[in-house]
Amino acid sequence: DAGVTQSPTHLIKTRGQQVTLRCSPISGHKSVSWYQQVLGQGPQFIFQYYEKEERGRGNFPDRFSARQFPNYSSELNVNALLLGDSALYLCASSSFLGEGGSGDTQYFGPGTRLTVL
Amino acid sequence: QKEVEQDPGPLSVPEGAIVSLNCTYSNSAFQYFMWYRQYSRKGPELLMYTYSSGNKEDGRFTAQVDKSSKYISLFIRDSQPSDSATYLCAMRVMNSGGYQKVTFGTGTKLQVIP
Numbered sequence: 001d002a003g004v005t006q007s008p009t010h011l012i013k014t015r016g017q018q019v020t021l022r023c024s025p026i027s028g029h030k031s032v033s034w035y036q037q038v039l040g041q042g043p044q045f046i047f048q049y050y051e052k053e054e055r056g057r058g059n060f061p062d063r064f065s066a067r068q069f070p071n072y073s074s075e076l077n078v079n080a081l082l083l084g085d086s087a088l089y090l091c092a093s094s095s096f097l098g099e100g101g102s103g104d105t106q107y108f109g110p111g112t113r114l115t116v117l
Numbered sequence: 118q119k120e121v122e123q124d125p126g127p128l129s130v131p132e133g134a135i136v137s138l139n140c141t142y143s144n145s146a147f148q149y150f151m152w153y154r155q156y157s158r159k160g161p162e163l164l165m166y167t168y169s170s171g172n173k174e175d176g177r178f179t180a181q182v183d184k185s186s187k188y189i190s191l192f193i194r195d196s197q198p199s200d201s202a203t204y205l206c207a208m209r210v211m212n213s214g215g216y217q218k219v220t221f222g223t224g225t226k227l228q229v230i231p
Contacts, residue, residue: 004160033219042123042205042221043161056216090160094217105151106219108160 002027004093004109012115013081021076021112025093031055032074033106034066035090043090049074078114086116120144123206123222132231136193140206140222143187147208147220150182152191155203155224164204165191196229203227 005024013019025032031050035043048056049068068074072093078085092106123140130136138152149168153161165180167173167189173180181190189208193200206222 040223042121042207042223044221045219048216050216056218088158105163105166107163108153110160113158 004091004107006089006091006109006112008112009110010113010115012117014117015081015083017081017116018077018079019081019114021078021089021091021114022073023076023091023093023109024073025091026107029093029095029107030072031094031096032068032072033092033094034074034076035092036060037088037090037111039087046076081116083116086114088113118143120220121206121208121222124225125223126225127228128225129228129230130196132196132198132229134196134229136196136200136227136229138191138193138204138206138225138227140189140208141187142189142208142220144208144210144220145184145187146210148211149209150180150189151207151209151219152178152180153205153207153221154200155205157202161205196227198229198231201228 007022033048034046037043045058046060047066052068063079066076088111090111091109094106121142152165154164155161167180167182170182170184177194179192203224203226205224209217209219
């Protein structure tokens with residue numbers, strides 16, 4: 001089975017532009033989460049979606065938004081890009097939400113590296 | 118104070134050594150504890166998943182959780198050059214609203230020298 005896939009792999013944007021990142025979860029997984037990982041730091045939680053609904057949001061500004069589609073794939077949008085948005089954006093999928101067991105374990109994709117100039 | 122503190126390293130050891138990686142946490146609500154391995158410019162890869170206090174072994178890897186001390190460890194026996202990576206501890210709690218909040222440590226960079 002294919003793992004979590006993300007596109008594009010790399011992206012270069014300039015300040016003020018908008019960007020859309022895409023994620024396809026593992027087949028059968030209904031929950032998708034997005035994380036931002038700045039160089040030298042651990043991933044920071046941005047959003048979690050389950051069954052096409054936002055179920056959790058981290059401490060990120062409203063410039064960040066996301067959605068999940070009927071096939072459980074997801075998009076992360078970032079508007080009015082800032083230099084500080086340069087990071088590796090990770091998508092993670094899991095089977096369930098709130099079950100509290102191993103089904104909630106998240107599996108990560110390779111990430112999209114965003115550079116803002 | 119950060120919810121999760123992780124020894125930053127970097128850690129350099131000779132091949133065959135036993136490696137100990139550690140994290141402490143302050144949120145007693147954390148229920149699940151994970152260790153991820155991340156190679157350079159790749160996404161994190163799940164290594165170990167534990168729930169209760171005690172030890173869990175998988176091949177050369179042993180995860181240890183001490184909830185009373187709010188301390189978790191990952192031990193790597195017979196370390197190999199292929200183990201060279203950044204190791205992230207992560208902890209999970211179910212928040213109100215039913216979503217899982219996962220908090221990561223900053224990662225420890227490990228280099229195993231042949």
